[in-house]
Amino acid sequence: MKILLATALFLFSAWAWAQDDLGAPAQAVRMEPVPVATVVQGKATSIPLLFHLANGYHINSNQPRSEFLIPTILRVDPPTDIVIGKTTYPDGQDMSFAFDPDEKLSVYTGDFKVDVLVRPLHSAQTGKYVIRGTLKYQACDHAACYPPKQLPVSFDVKIAKAPSAPHKNPAQSPNVHQ
Amino acid sequence: MKRNPLVLFFVAAIVAAMLFAGIRIARNNRASGLGKGQLVGSLAPDFELPALDGKPLKLSDLRGKAVLLNFWATYCGPCKIEMPWFVELQKEYGPQGFQIVGVAMDDASTDDIAKFARQMGVNYPVLIGKDSVADSYGGVSVLPTTFFVDRDGKLIAREFGLQSRSVFVDHIKKALSQGQAVQAQR
Numbered sequence: 001m002k003i004l005l006a007t008a009l010f011l012f013s014a015w016a017w018a019q020d021d022l023g024a025p026a027q028a029v030r031m032e033p034v035p036v037a038t039v040v041q042g043k044a045t046s047i048p049l050l051f052h053l054a055n056g057y058h059i060n061s062n063q064p065r066s067e068f069l070i071p072t073i074l075r076v077d078p079p080t081d082i083v084i085g086k087t088t089y090p091d092g093q094d095m096s097f098a099f100d101p102d103e104k105l106s107v108y109t110g111d112f113k114v115d116v117l118v119r120p121l122h123s124a125q126t127g128k129y130v131i132r133g134t135l136k137y138q139a140c141d142h143a144a145c146y147p148p149k150q151l152p153v154s155f156d157v158k159i160a161k162a163p164s165a166p167h168k169n170p171a172q173s174p175n176v177h178q
Numbered sequence: 179m180k181r182n183p184l185v186l187f188f189v190a191a192i193v194a195a196m197l198f199a200g201i202r203i204a205r206n207n208r209a210s211g212l213g214k215g216q217l218v219g220s221l222a223p224d225f226e227l228p229a230l231d232g233k234p235l236k237l238s239d240l241r242g243k244a245v246l247l248n249f250w251a252t253y254c255g256p257c258k259i260e261m262p263w264f265v266e267l268q269k270e271y272g273p274q275g276f277q278i279v280g281v282a283m284d285d286a287s288t289d290d291i292a293k294f295a296r297q298m299g300v301n302y303p304v305l306i307g308k309d310s311v312a313d314s315y316g317g318v319s320v321l322p323t324t325f326f327v328d329r330d331g332k333l334i335a336r337e338f339g340l341q342s343r344s345v346f347v348d349h350i351k352k353a354l355s356q357g358q359a360v361q362a363q364r
Contacts, residue, residue, distance in 0.1 A: 060253075067290075068252040068286070068294055070253045099255055099259050099340050100256075103255075105255070140254070140255060143339040144254075144320045144321060144322070144338065145255065145257070145320075145321045147319065147321070148253075148285070
């Protein structure tokens with residue numbers, strides 16, 4: 001049993017090694033699954049979207065240092081009745097790479113998080129909605145770059161009813177009971 | 179029957195090596211679009227593309243010269259490293275019948291590409307690339323991708339990604355030494 005386990009581990013390691021070593025994957029970035037977020041009618045809620053970049057790759061941050069570099073941009077197409085507010089990107093890491101040790105680039109590597117502000121209208125129907133979009137990025141490794149890609153992005157939100165306003169007794173004239 | 183752990187280990191090692199080699203070959207072929215043997219050694223696919231000044235340049239018009247065909251983009255950091263080398267190599271080997279041709283493969287405007295090329299001091303023609311031309315070279319999914327064409331118009335080598343300057347020099351010398359030097363039409 002131990003031998004079989006070791007063999008399986010060995011095969012998996014070889015496969016993982018091959019994946020990391022060879023050229024650009026179809027998508028250098030993948031999005032982590034997002035748990036369904038509950039958002040309340042009329043109230044803005046920030047939804048964190050987590051992305052993971054394959055080992056050995058970097059992409060430009062949302063604010064690259066050169067006009068010629070392609071920024072990472074999330075575009076979201078909300079369903080009717082949901083408004084998308086500000087998208088907040090993390091600051092890029094200032095890094096230089098083997099192909100040009102003298103130049104620092106503002107990049108994302110590894111994991112990064114983009115926050116999207118979601119606000120259902122007061123009139124939005126309660127229930128589950130799928131919000132879709134795309135993450136546009138352009139990846140490079142230590143010796144080459146790859147054409148810009150669009151990663152399909154989607155996450156679910158559940159719209160909940162806004163709590164009803166606290167019931168207030170109407171003001172009464174002090175003379176009513178006199 | 180008792181299994182020998184050593185035998186099992188060797189079998190696993192061989193399978194892993196085959197798996198790795200298979201993935202490597204498949205991925206490399208996918209990156210280039212074609213198997214190496216299918217392109218290198220054959221005539222370079224001809225094309226005509228507009229240069230930054232709007233004038234068209236046809237690859238076959240350079241027949242008789244050794245050509246370095248460099249697919250690049252303004253967003254590509256490693257491409258920027260090669261460009262000063264290309265400027266020097268054009269000066270050094272140009273008089274022997276060598277011509278570098280850049281093919282810009284990005285969505286940037288012609289003005290931006292021209293601005294970038296000016297900043298880099300490019301002294302060779304830069305063409306505005308098209309996917310159809312890249313496809314004819316096996317698809318350019320890695321930048322920079324550089325092809326070397328001999329004087330007879332035959333592809334003799336290609337390189338993916340940033341290479342050392344000496345790799346370029348070796349290919350250029352080989353390209354210059356192969357084929358017939360005829361008066362180029364351009």
